[in-house]
Amino acid sequence: MNECVLPDPSGFFEIRFESIGGLGAHAAGQILARAAVLKMNLNGSHFSSYGSEKKGSPVRSYVRLGAADKPIRTSAPIDSPDVIVVFHGALLDQDITIAGMKNSGTLIFNGPADEAHEFLEKIPKGTRVVRIDATNIAIEELSRPNAVLLGTLTATVPFLDGDIVLSTLTEKFAKRNPQAAASNERAFKRGAEEYEVLEGVGKGEGDLPVIRPSPVLGYETAPIGGVIPYAGNTVSNDLSTSRTGWMPLFTAKECIHCGLCATVCPDFCLVWTHEQEGEEVPVVRLKGVDYQYCKGCMRCIETCPTEAMTRVTETPGLADRERVPLYSQGATGA
Ligand code: SF4
Ligand code: SF4
Structure with missing residues (x-):
């Protein structure tokens, strides 16, 4: 087993995947946490939250990592992550996608080259911003964006061992679908090589505030009979x-x-x-x-x-x- 040392072993290293059902954020979180716990001598936990329908609706997937001697006793959503990985460029237009972004953190987003995203100006100045064209790579390699983004994540977060994460990804598919395993491997490697670090895009001061998604209607406010009272x-x-x-x-x-x-x-x-x-x-x-x-x-x-x-x-x-x-x-x- 490899010994991976967290940047701050006294605390947790937290990653939030911002995605849409069908792009594989939940599977990516599972693979990452599995690799960390079984092969990197770390403690780890992973869980996801979905909307009303899985495919096509927003999905958040959380991975929390700690040193081997630091138990993880919380399963609270990750509000202020060290890394945010955005699986779909359209999500960048929503404040909640980048909520809690740390000035010292890393933002990885899926997007093609030479397409400036004005919304990125809201990112804190100190945040490292990484772009990778995960969709096109996934299409070319017959894979999915999650394999590409895992490659980029491990290449840009030094303590995460890319070889271990890749072998965990391959194991998941090796028996069930060897062809998919080979495609994912190519996509992962391209994700680790073809990313771009964008300089000077964030203009925000300090960490971004935390936003907790809250439903418009809850058990105290929902009208009797399940009526949706908003016309149009x-x-x-x-x-x-x-x-x-x-x-x-x-x-x-x-x-x-x-x-x-x-x-x-x-x-x-x-x-x-x-x-x-x-x-x-x-x-x-x-x-x-x-x-x-x-x-x-x-x-x-x-x-x-x-x-x-x-x-x-x-x-x-x-x-x-x-x-x-x-x-x-x-x-x-x-
Ligand atoms: S030909 Fe035009 S109208 Fe007919 S199916 Fe195609 S897009 Fe629709
Ligand atoms: S235009 Fe309608 S049928 Fe075509 S992709 Fe969009 S939702 Fe589906």
Whole structure:
């Protein structure tokens, strides 16, 4: 067993994965804690919190590590982590994703090169900010972002032994799916090599404040009968973070306006217009997708008889640029 020494053996080293169901944050936390406890002579605990549905809804996964002689007697959520790993770039737009970020800590986020994220200015000045294009690497290697991000995490946090974490990852898949084990290994190694440390992006002073997510309605405030008292709440919903790296892209010149995509879209996020020239009967035309309501299920792509709907990697800002709003700003209240 390797002896791994924490930066501060008198305290805990805490890692928080900020993710969306389906990107593998829970599995990443399990693998990391398993490697630390069984092979690095550390104490460790791991647990996750989910939303109402697993896939597509926000997931937080927590890993708390301590020295072998320091028992972990808490399973409280990690409010002020030493490392935050963000599995999806869209999550960076929410304050709660980076809440509690330490000035002395590390932020690792999934994002392509040369896409500046203005939100990163909120990060404390002293925080080390690390970018890795985990989605594209995962696609290229037929793996998942969690393998890439584990590689980046172990490469940027020196006391975590990358070889041990990789061998634990491989063991998980070796018997069940040897092909996946090889893909994950390549993805992990690329994560450890292809990351970029961004200099001078954070402008915040001191640690960021802690935010505890609190439900709008609890047992004391929920109306009797389970009624949702907010009118129009589905209009103001935003499903952007339900997409897990891919989005449908509409190419108007390929579209024959057959309407098949509309019959399968579960969220009615396709935008149609009625065009009328002179006395002619109005013609219904597809204009595009309102990505605020698109959860990225890809049914429209599977159904489209032409190549008018194609699956593309979602890069920051692409959905905003391509979005065709279903409602006016006033109607959404957004
Ligand atoms: S991927 Fe296509 S079918 Fe699925 S929600 Fe988005 S637009 Fe609708
Ligand atoms: S299924 Fe394809 S061709 Fe038909 S309306 Fe939708 S995008 Fe256009």
